[in-house]
Amino acid sequence: MSALTAAPTAAPPRSAHRWVALSILALAQFLIVLDASIVNIALPVLGEQLHMGTAALAWVITAYVLAFGGLLLLGGRLADRYGHRRVFLIGTAGFVAASALAGFSSTSEMLLAARALQGVSAALVAPAALALLTQLFPDAKERTRALGVWGGVAGIGSAAGVLLGGVLTATLGWQSVFFVNVPVGAIVLIAIPLLITRDGARSPGRLDAAGAVTVTAALVALVGAFSAVERVGFLHPLPAILLVVALAFGIVFIAVERRTPEPLVPLTVFRNRDLALGNVVMLLGGAAMVALFFALSVYMQAVLGYTPLITGLSQLPLAGALVLVAGVVPSLIARAGVRPALAGSLIVLAGGLVWLAFAPADAVFLTQLLGPTLLIGIGLGGAVVAATQLGVDGVAGGESGLAGGLINTSQQIGGAIGLAVLGTVAALRTAALEADGAAVADAVTGGFAWLFVGAAVLAFVGAVAVAVWPRR
Template identity: 75%
Template sequence: MTLTAPSPTTTVRSSRRWLALSFLALAQFLVVLDASIVNIALPVLGEQLAMSTAALAWVITAYVLAFGGLLLLGGRLADRYGRRRIFLIGTAGFVAASALAGFSFSSEMLLAARALQGMSAALLAPSALALLTQLFPAPGDRSKALGVWGGVAGIGSAAGVLLGGVLTGAFGWQSVFFVNVPVGVIVLVAVPLLISRDTASASEKLDVWGAVTITGALVAIVGALSAVEQVGILHPLPLGLLVVAVVLGAAFIAIEQRTASPLVPLGIFRTRTLAIGNLVVLLVGAGMVALFFALSVYMQAVLGYDALTTGLSQLPLAGALVVVAGIVPALVQRLGLTPTLIGSLLVLAAGLVWLSFAPADAGFVAHLLGPTLLIGIGLGGAFVTATQLSVDGVEGGEAGLAGGLVNTSQQIGSALGLAVLGTVASLRTEALTAAGVAVPEAMTEGFSWLFLGAAAVTVAGAVVAGFARRPSAR
């Protein structure tokens, strides 16, 4: 049996679509995993490749810049040349880049491999989400599929910390890259067998100048936000990059208004659910990346946990996220999409506020287990429903673009949250240390401010979600 998706150019084998979803989600798992698994390996990696602290930061930044900067282009390429084709190209590139990173014998080789990983992920992620929306056109099934998607993302976030510690300790830093290779190969074999080839719509001319300007603008803004963490917000580098981002962004809008085949039809933002959903994704991303960064540092630098214990301590959060992501579709059917999203965001904010009260000598069961479970519950509901809101009402021919927008919003939010909330925590810690407060207590207070800031951002997301209404007009 063959199912025709909303786009007239794409067909999938519906009899095995849930199995196909599992392999699409597995590929997305690699993208999420790679955002965190490298962190634990950085000290060992830096020692063996003789990399300075500044150079080590580029191991993360090279991936983030390429990924965030090319996501919209990747989504549009999927719409133009076939979602399955672009997905497979992105997955193959990710596997090759991971192997190259594992074999790296110099910092230059490693950074080039990380940039290639980011470029490949920018093809993989939006095309995978576009394929999901076409495999599951019915709202009920799509909600269930996004529940699976959200659960896998939660596992990837927690598994990155856990696997990073285990693999680095047992097999060396190279293993955090090599682990992607067999999983990626499995995806490359399975997906062509389960999802039929879609007809490319390459008859329309690709908007080259639009691609150049928006890619440059996204790279500049993500680079500026990443630079804030290293040199401060008033340094000429982030300020200059922000100016470049604004100029290129303005040029992009002017180009899109004039071209016959725009890379991003600006009218897509008149889809109310898409615009609001992406803003919510940005805000949730801002709070959550800062949270996971601070929680990991707090557990190791203040509470004295080792890398493995830190990873294990985050499993309850990930477990709660996975369970809730699985039951969200039923909640959406009963309560509606927007009420479920708002409720999830408020639960998430409550968990963050609770976590802000954790002391410098916190016990895991007494002070951390409760709030992290609440955070997992809220995050599981928020991630699934915000993603569904972002892709609802989007025409099939723009599914790849919608996937690119969701991932772009998450990446920009992540960079923004880490830059702003991380700076707030750092400034508070430095002020208390200068006043004579002991370092553990000063760091704890700084992280407390970060958690409260993340809660405020999450509440802002709930307010924004309140403006969503269905159906939306285009």
């Protein structure tokens, strides 16, 4: 089935309350996004109680990221093959079970296994949920509004992780950052079968096992390579070896897909120029966004001396702006078009990041941080919604799970690359300033200034790509 089909060919899953169903799907997406950041604040306490060293603690994050990023394409294709609703429910049930297992963990091995299972489950949930959204809202205007809700909820999850992680860890212990997923996930499992009564038509044929194995290996190696850079640096042989492995599996994957009559990822899907552009922009935006949230949280705590709770509260204006804009941008897209809205959002994001780069080591929040973070929230809100719409528009119903997997994979790969590259740039700049005799706080601030400027460059490159990319 061609990815260039203008509208879903299968009847959408029936739901008498589509907007309620959307809120439940968005709740599941919120859990997945939240889980990528909420654990960070709990790591010190968790490590002390489970006797985990720094290297082992890094794997608490890496185990989730590797499984999630590496299996997203396979998860999307499984949803197309076996039913979006079915795979979504299986993934949600797995995520709830893995979260409970993580909360009950008494050893590091048990926790790491649970985190990997969380990542596997999330890789099923994310593309299936986005596919269900596109089929629940076949009308272009309604779909744009729905994606606005989707983007706003995802933004809340990114920013809320720091705040909720600090509050839950301080009041209920590190286990609570995992247990909080259980009742919320249970609501999703109960509500979705009632709101979405059946699946749409499934893709026929066999699952491309060779393609699934090779692309998963390539993505895991790629995410692992850039995750390793954060731990050991660019000069260590491990990232280079993993990059070579990723390249080798990627070449094999392309060769397999060219010869397979029923490929996991039909390469013709990239003839859809909107889909290709949406993924390129999401790759760049994911790189800028993940590096930003990492640096902003560290800057507020390590340089400005904020507590985790105050850090979370300080990021609420950014999250609020993101949510409000995500709700407004669908109207802007309806009037001006998705590409102008996306380009404008990326330029606003770049402007906010450059402004933030001028924040000093003794910045006052109201006068020197509030403005740029609000501007960043506005840019991110518009960019996430518009890029996601480009990535799923014009895709056949039988390939909507694939489209969801692609756009989520682009964001995850972009995040891994952005954090590794821009984090290294910040570290090198900090070291250079310290060698020149700068105070530690000033040196760290100077390093993060380069990171923010680098993220702004990525956003600007995305805006240029939108302007010059050929239209469908």
